[in-house]
Amino acid sequence: MSRARVSGVGSYVPENILTNSELEKIVDTSDDWIVERTGISERRIASPDQATSDLAFFAAAEAIGDAGLQASDIDLIIVATETPDHPFPPVACQLQHRLGCRSIAAFDVHLACTGFIAALHVAEKFIKSGSCRHALVVGADTLSRITDYTDRSTCILFSDGAGAFVLSAGDEASPDxxxxxxxxxxxxxxxxxxxxxxxxxxxxxxxxxxxxxxxxxxxxxxxxxxxxxxxxxxxxxxxxxxxxxxxxxxxxxxxxxxxxxxxxxxxxxxxxxxxxxxxxxxxxxxxxxxxxxxxxxxxxxxxxxxxxxxxxxxxxxxxxxxxxxx
Missing domain, CATH: 3.40.47.10 (Thiolase/Chalcone synthase)
Structure with a gap:
């Protein structure tokens, strides 16, 4: 039985920054109040032409490169998201095509902020069972698209971004x-x-x-x-x-x-x-x-x-x- 090791990591955040000062102009709040209550000073917001699959792609490509692999080496893709580009198809299938992967298993998981841990949990089982050698696990969301910017209790919190791991099969006896x-x-x-x-x-x-x-x-x-x-x-x-x-x-x-x-x-x-x-x-x-x-x-x-x-x-x-x- 193989051990699933983290062979590569990557992330991506949009260039657009929404600061606390800018939020002060939208809702009744202040920089001091937001920092004291949340610790947040700024958050990244996807541009109008960006969707979750775009953020996921950049993070995934970086993780694959960090692992020293090619897209053709990936055997499985799992994307954790609450904000897919469309109700269907899954972001993972779009990502598989855009990365240029082979015809492999690709699907999304739906467990809100716990989604990445859940996807990691599932991918580990695939590797331990010998079903695949290299699994791409991505957490990606564009929460700005479902954030109410008239609600000061939530709009100060949420943002957009993506992070990715490549899990690779290793020796079960390895400590890594x-x-x-x-x-x-x-x-x-x-x-x-x-x-x-x-x-x-x-x-x-x-x-x-x-x-x-x-x-x-x-x-x-x-x-x-x-x-x-x-x-x-x-x-x-x-x-x-x-x-x-x-x-x-x-x-x-x-x-x-x-x-x-x-x-x-x-x-x-x-x-x-x-x-x-x-x-x-x-x-x-x-x-x-x-x-x-x-x-x-x-x-x-x-x-x-x-x-x-x-x-x-x-x-x-x-x-x-x-x-x-x-």
Whole structure:
């Protein structure tokens, strides 16, 4: 049985920047209030001619190059997104064609901000079973397209971006690679973070109650996110027979700096070991974890051989974690 190792990482964010000062002109808010409540100073916004598949393509191409591979080497593509270019086909199929991959398995997963962890979890199983040697896993979202810019509680948070990993089959005895991953859900809280309209329940959203925009109960989400991400990391470490002292870096979903800080306090992880990129990129859903990983690798913070714990939480409710030696 093979070990799934991270052979390449990549990311992409649009050039357009939406600052807190610009948001002050749109809604009743201020730079000080946003930074204090969220830790965000700016966020990236896709241009009118960009869609999720465009962001995914640039991140994927970079990850494939970082792995030293060609598109023809990829055996599987999984894209995690809540904002596909179209209701169907999947972004993964568009990505397969645009990259120039062979006729391979390609599909999307749909688990909000936990989507990348879920996609990683599935891809790892493909590699461990021997079904493929190189899997491309992408988290990509253009949340600006479903953000209500009259709602100051949500429009300050969300942004656009993409991040990607290439997982490659390695020796099972090798210490490198994904050690354990797990995902969970509890649909009891499905409406804590929801886009009411646009699906089969309300296919033509026109009213305020069923609009195709993000609605979120921030206080409810905050408590659940801190508790469940912390719990998931602890369970993954326990399953792996490791302790937090052996972890070099923790990458939580970049939802809110206060959530990141609270997870660190709950786990008793030093501030300097908690990876945060939210100040400049905001919350781009399924992209936050791989984007933060790639950014940390590029800046020399995360190095080969480091132990990295990842966790995410989002609408569903869904949550999960992964432990890997990079």
């Amino acid at each position: 690679g994904i050690i354990h991953s797990a995902i969970h859900s509890n649909g009891e809280y499905f409406d804590a973070a929801i886009v009411p309209g646009g699906g089969s329940r309300h296919p033509q959203p026109h009213s305020e109650e069923t609009k195709y925009k993000i609605l979120m109960n921030g206080n409810r989400i905050f408590r659940l996110a801190v508790t469940l991400m912390s719990q998931s990391i602890k369970e993954t470490l326990e399953h792996s027979g490791l302790t937090l002292d052996q972890v070099d870096w923790v990458i939580p979903h970049q939802a809110n700096q206060r959530i990141i800080d609270a997870v660190g306090r709950t786990l008793d992880v030093p501030h300097e070991k908690m990876i945060s990129t939210i100040r400049y990129y905001g919350n781009n859903s399924a992209a936050t974890v791989p984007l933060a990983m790639d950014h940390s690798v590029k800046t020399g913070k995360i190095k080969r051989g480091d132990m990295v714990a990842m966790a995410a939480f989002g609408g569903g409710l869904g949550w999960g974690s992964a432990l890997l030696k990079y």
